[in-house]
Amino acid sequence: MTALALDVGGTKLAAAQVSETGVLGDVKKTPTPETGVWDACAELLRAVAGDSTITAVGIASAGPVDTVAGTTAPINIPDWHDGFGIVAAAQSLFPSATIYFAMDGACATWAEHLFGAARGVPNVLGMVVSTGIGGGIVLDGKMVSGRTGNPGHVGHIVVPGSTEECSCGGIGCVETVASGPSSVRWAKLQGWEGDDGEQLAKSADAGDSIAVAALQRAGTALGQAIASAGALLDMDLVVVGGGFAQAGPMLWDPLYESIARHARLNFLTDLRVVAAELGGLGTLTGAGALTLERT
Structure with a gap:
């Protein structure tokens, strides 16, 4: 069928x-x-x-x-x-x-739970880092649906230091710092002359200091959001996908460092964060x- x-x-x-x-x-x-x-x-x-x-x-x-x-x-x-x-x-x-x-985000997370990086893992947070930042939650092997179908809006966790207004109307959402367009917008304000997230990642790999700072800023904010969600949900695994998540070590290294700095409760020591396997x-x-x- x-x-x-x-x-x-x-x-x-x-x-x-x-x-x-x-x-x-x-x-x-x-x-x-x-x-x-x-x-x-x-x-x-x-x-x-x-x-x-x-x-x-x-x-x-x-x-x-x-x-x-x-x-x-x-x-x-x-x-x-x-x-x-x-x-x-x-x-x-x-x-x-x-x-x-x-x-x-719920659909992408469920696919990773059945067929991808979270195959067989009972407690999973999925994150999609792209034009925006979305996600989904699997707890005890079941998709969490909530009251209206919106669990997993991790892009709207508020992160320290951000005061930018989000498209949702809130202030300081991680999406205002760590999405592809937000990172590109910040880099351009600092003088970078590229156009999109893919170019930003290439510039960072080539050693452009503004691009490196933009990805470090994004990775740090993502790590803060993951630490917060981990403390709330007590998960086994976080799976991160989406186009901007392909930016490589310049994004992922500060993400891991940020998690290590903020996720200090003893039940978070085994929390794993991996890249999604199924792509777009x-x-x-x-x-x-x-x-x-x-x-």
């Missing part, structure tokens, strides 16, 4: 069919448009579905989400800020299918797997 899976992000949309063993079929992607986002999603879903009989559709969306109401209002998709009824829209497209809907497709994999479990 397979499920049709959709990943709705602030910069890209993706869809694929997913098997029960986590194998993805042909993946189709498109940049997230400024308007007409659902039309673009529907076009992807139809293309991936083809002539197949679709009985299950899994949707992973950037948050905040409301899985009870079936709506999503991603911070990075202005077109949906008032809340979009994504479950109803998918149901109208596939009237006979079971629709399952979850936050993208883990979210689709998790959306499909969660849907098939409930079908």
Whole structure:
């Protein structure tokens, strides 16, 4: 059996069919448009579905989400800020299918728990460090869903020293310091002349002092957030993925140093932090797997 899976992000949309063993079929992607986002999603879903009989559709969306109401209002998709009824829209497209809907970080974390770096680990925090910072939580081998489907918003843990206003409206969220765009913005204010997170990582590897400082700043903030989450949740493992997490030792070394400095409670001494294994497709994999479990 397979499920049709959709990943709705602030910069890209993706869809694929997913098997029960986590194998993805042909993946189709498109940049997230400024308007007409659902039309673009529907076009992807139809293309991936083809002539197949679709009985299950899994949707992973950037948050905040409301899985009870079936709506999503991603911070990075202005077109949906008032809340979009994504479950109803998918149901109208596939009237006979079971629709399952979850936050993208939860789907990515569940995929790592089933098939990736957290395979078989009962207590896991997943983090996706990219355009924003999201995540998901697995405790005692079960996905934590919470009241509205939003556990794992680790990007909005407040870190020491940050006073910048976040896109969520709060002050000092780790996302304002450690996401790719936030790090690039800070580096440019210091005089760096690159354009994106990938260039920032390359500049740091080449020894550019501003780029090195930007990644050190980001890694330190991520370590502070992980230490806080670890103390709260008593986890075995933290899995960190996302495009900006690929920045290498210039990001990861200060992250580990920060955890060592802040996670000092005795039950945190065995907390492990590793890179995600499934890459950018883990979210689709998790959306499909969660849907098939409930079908």
